[in-house]
Amino acid sequence: MRAAVAAAAIIALAAAAFAGGEEKAPARIEARSSDLLAVATVRDDRMSIHLSRISDNAPVRDATILVALRGSVHPAVAQADGSYSVETPDLRLPGPAAIQFEVTQGAAREALSGTLEDQRGTQSDEKKGNTRQLGWWVLNFAVCIGFLMLWSRRKKSDPD
DSSP states (O other): OHHHHHHHHHHHHHHHHHHSOOOOOOEEEEEEOSSEEEEEEEETTEEEEEEEETTTOOBOOSOEEEEEETTEEEEOEEOTTSOEEEEOGGGGSSSOEEEEEEEEETTEEEEEEEEEOOOHHHHHHHHHHHHHHHHHHHHHHHHHHHHHHHHHTSOOOOOO
């Protein structure tokens, strides 16, 4: 009886650990030109952009960035940490989207292009993988507990 209660408790803990609070990774966009590299991450309706020089990987902090997405242009706002951010509901729309970063730094102007992939398909695939993994954990615990129950009920030989 104790083993059955322990097994139920372990299975419940495993299910709670795998079912709770998993957050999907943000979408990532890379766009480069001959001189600059823009790496952006998208979470919900906010894009965070990190701009650096390819030659020395130094961050570019004094630039003006315009983001062209789904037919509209959005200005990027400089952040205190040296990154830039854009907030728009266009980032939540389904399907892949071409993104162009127009970077102006002094008299120099460069265009960097990238693609925002749709994250909805990968999220459902991740949920399927997590469910499958949870099933394997439950099966593993059940087999181990069954083995321990059989081991504890074995007949012990009397030493003569």
